Amino acid sequence: MxxxxxxxxxxxxxxxxxxxxxxxxxxxxxxxxxxxxxxxxxxxxxxxxxxxxxxxxxxxxxxxxxxxxxxxxxxxxxxxxxxxxxxxxxxxxxxxxxxxxxxxxxxxxxxxxxxxxxxxxxxxxxxxxxxxxxxxxxxxxxxxxxxxxxxxxxxxxxxxxxxxxxxxxxxxxxxxxxxxxxxxxxxxxxxxxxxxxxxxxxxxxxxxxxxxxxxxxxxxxxxxxxxxxxxxxxLKHQFNKIDKGNFKHFMLKEIVDQKETILFATKYLRKELLPLTDSIKKGGRVYVIGAGTAGFSAGQIAYFLRNIANIDAQEVKSYEFEQYISIVKKKDILIAISQSGETADTIEAIEAFKKKGCKIASLVNMYGTTISRLSDFEFYTNSGPEICVASTKVFTAQCAWGYLLTMTLDNRFEEGKKNLSILTKSISQIFLKSRLENIKRVANKLKNKEHAFILGKGENSYIALEGALKIKEISYKHVEGFAAGELKHGVIALIEKGTPVLSIIPSENSRDFNDMISAVEQVKARGALTVGIGNDKSSKREIFDFYINVSQVENVSSIANVIPFQLISYYLSVALGNNIDKPRNLAKSVTVK
Structure with missing residues (x-):
């Protein structure tokens, strides 16, 4: 701030x-x-x-x-x-x-x-x-x-x-x-x-x-x-020059940077992660905390820990930690996620967990920050300065680091590294001219819509939330992300003819594939404008008005799936004439409660 x-x-x-x-x-x-x-x-x-x-x-x-x-x-x-x-x-x-x-x-x-x-x-x-x-x-x-x-x-x-x-x-x-x-x-x-x-x-x-x-x-x-x-x-890093290069806005540059920054965040050697993984294995519950975009990456990391490494992990919004502090035990581990390393709510949560005797790990993008200095285990996303107020490259870097940590806990460090390398190649394909033109068409369809909904399930639940936040932050449109299962419990009442519904579609061998297709068919039957994002080999494309391909990589595709939402947010906001890098009322570093 x-x-x-x-x-x-x-x-x-x-x-x-x-x-x-x-x-x-x-x-x-x-x-x-x-x-x-x-x-x-x-x-x-x-x-x-x-x-x-x-x-x-x-x-x-x-x-x-x-x-x-x-x-x-x-x-x-x-x-x-x-x-x-x-x-x-x-x-x-x-x-x-x-x-x-x-x-x-x-x-x-x-x-x-x-x-x-x-x-x-x-x-x-x-x-x-x-x-x-x-x-x-x-x-x-x-x-x-x-x-x-x-x-x-x-x-x-x-x-x-x-x-x-x-x-x-x-x-x-x-x-x-x-x-x-x-x-x-x-x-x-x-x-x-x-x-x-x-x-x-x-x-x-x-x-x-x-x-x-x-x-x-x-x-x-x-x-x-x-x-x-x-x-x-x-200081470990010195940045002599910060500029947009050939890009019109920092946001677009930082979206494209993700082809490299995911690997920068996961350049850690196995031995550098072992002190934390050993503590997790010997400890109790793992709490992963953050706020805003970092809160959604915290949720994604907790998902990886639970579903890949079978770790008892709970995502907690930093500003809601007081609801959990009474049940926190000394053996529990806290992983704090923050771009700035100075998020006030997260610092307050760390201080409360430290009083309980918990070990603290942190993942931040800035060096010499309060959060890293409060930590027993400090890690960095190494993404370089992120100038656009809306976070893009740091979000995917945080998720990628969490995935590598999880694979290390599951004794599959090298496999994790390999999958992340494949992931960056998948991300590169998103920036092919034909795919960008398709994304622009979707953004233009949203230009005159005041409301839109994003559906995800399982590994894509937090991606739906982050995708909605990204579009809200820059375009000022009302966009809500939901777990697909919530649709018939109330959300479907908001669907009418022309309502945009963007759905994240996993691989067909995923346990969530059929449920996602069923959700899309339900909103389509009520006249929704349907957009699919994800599985580039889907056999169900005919139910979508638009489809954005993202090559799928086992257990880690969710990280790539967020990038089309970032691009939709960018192109939509350009079309609306908004201030892309400095959206109204928002601050990059939230240092007050």
């Missing part, structure tokens, strides 16, 4: 901060701002897309500053509500990532003291509280510590001070990392934003307060009241 970026050092930093914010765009935002220190604090704030205009070009240059991308939680999308928020006397300006859960209580107490507010944000409450502490003759550091301890919820702040020419920042829950370069110090919400400049980072812990002056750093933990050594960690 919100993103923080700052710099202190030798270089003129206006462009550095601007480019840093551009690299944080994928997290989601609706407004943004930059503050530069040079004699006094100079600020620029705007709503909408991060781009240069004449006013930004006129902003005073300097070699220390902070920037912010805001995703509105308190107050509307306005320039006044955008960060940074400056103190009334101009001594400092502040940005925040998170939600002050006791905002109303704190603001009410300030209003009783006749404190004046300019914006509607919870962030301004932090600014006004610090101002009051400074009036008590406290140092800025003491004032920040006192106020930060009053805040409830997961919050991270960064403050630019005119008085001592420093950046102060405190982290709790929401991510914050430092980048150490020869020319200066970077501070940001993730390592991706400063990776072109350096691959050396300092990963901050909760309640760490960092003080940056010039190229000097000190870290003080406000809980333990102790200074900490600055531990620099080399």
């Amino acid at each position: 919100c993103g923080i970026f700052g710099y202190s050092g030798e270089k003129e930093c206006n462009d550095l901060i601007f480019e840093g914010l551009k690299r944080l765009e994928y997290r989601g935002y609706d407004s943004w701002g930059i503050a530069i220190l040079n004699g006094k604090i100079h600020q620029y704030k705007n709503i909408g897309e991060i781009k240069y205009d004449k006013m930004l070009q006129k902003l005073q240059k300097g070699n220390i500053g902070i920037g912010h991308t805001r995703w509105a939680t308190h107050g509307g999308v306005t320039k006044i509500n955008a960060h940074p928020h400056i103190s009334e006397v101009g001594g400092f300006t502040l940005v925040q990532n998170g939600i002050v859960e006791n905002f109303n209580e704190l603001k009410s107490s300030l209003l009783k003291k006749d404190v004046h507010f300019v914006s509607e944000t919870d962030t301004e409450v932090i600014v006004r509280l610090i101002e009051l502490e400074l009036l008590k003759n406290k140092s800025l550091r003491q004032a920040i510590i006192t106020v930060f301890k009053k805040l409830k919820g997961r919050n991270t702040i960064a403050l630019l001070s005119n008085n001592d020419k420093k950046i102060y920042a405190v982290r709790n829950g929401s991510p914050l990392v430092l980048g150490i370069a020869t020319d200066g110090i970077y501070i940001a919400s993730d390592t991706l934003s400063f990776s072109p400049a350096t691959n050396e980072a300092v990963l901050l812990d909760d309640f760490d307060m960092v003080e940056i002056g010039g190229k000097n750093i000190s870290i003080f933990n406000i809980e333990s009241n102790q200074f900490k050594p600055v531990k620099i960690k080399k």
Whole structure:
């Protein structure tokens, strides 16, 4: 969600901060701002897309500053509500990532003291509280510590001070990392934003307060009241350039990337998976958690574990973990799935499972994240930056990793590797010109429809849910995914002439094939527009108005079956003129509850 970026050092930093914010765009935002220190604090704030205009070009240059991308939680999308928020006397300006859960209580107490507010944000409450502490003759550091301890919820702040020419920042829950370069110090919400400049980072812990002056750093933990050594960690990957190449949108590029990224996610050696598989074999139930798209990949992984390796595995939505925590045992294993590695609901679930004494495994796409650092077993999808807000390549990478883990548990590691290699060849065929044209025709049929349904069964149940989510996210159409068995228990009441029903068809030797065909025949009898996706050798094509071929690979075809839905979502949204890579109201990294 919100993103923080700052710099202190030798270089003129206006462009550095601007480019840093551009690299944080994928997290989601609706407004943004930059503050530069040079004699006094100079600020620029705007709503909408991060781009240069004449006013930004006129902003005073300097070699220390902070920037912010805001995703509105308190107050509307306005320039006044955008960060940074400056103190009334101009001594400092502040940005925040998170939600002050006791905002109303704190603001009410300030209003009783006749404190004046300019914006509607919870962030301004932090600014006004610090101002009051400074009036008590406290140092800025003491004032920040006192106020930060009053805040409830997961919050991270960064403050630019005119008085001592420093950046102060405190982290709790929401991510914050430092980048150490020869020319200066970077501070940001993730390592991706400063990776072109350096691959050396300092990963901050909760309640760490960092003080940056010039190229000097000190870290003080406000809980333990102790200074900490600055531990620099080399990042495993550095991304010098992020662009769309010859593609019009990042989404399409990332869909096509899946021919390679599935193999990147499963490049692990058997010995690298064995510590986790041994713990699973010796442990109790396996809980696989995630939210949104990661929640559906968690469900797919749990399906693989149950149906291939006979493991007692349960998929749980991260935000619903409290329903299960009372029955969790110390021997149970938690596998946490997250693209960003910073999903707030998932972090909270991990913390609860850790209190129960459970071992934690994680699969994330970003390095140096909170979730990976909380884990006993950390794994990475290695998909490279995923810039489009709607996840595509990371979803299939997560599922592929889960499949390889399952095959390792079933003592069929090499067979799993072979099947994944065959799968990537199957995926390559989806991008043949004739198949893409067919997918475009289906997308065009959906353009003037307000509702559509996706049916799946067994290994394709979660694919139906993810397919529906993908179309909803980008096209803003109402699309629902269902297990095919639900059809006659209520869903069929919604089917009328012309209603699009997209059905995922497995191989004919699958136990689910006949049930899926029966479901299609039922909706066709009621006038539905029927689209089949899957089995390229199906003998039942005549019951479909459209059919999209996907070559089937035993036990793992479901991963390929999701790609036509991604493409339908893309082509439909292009036809509708939507913002493909940054759909409305959505954020890539959901760091607040």
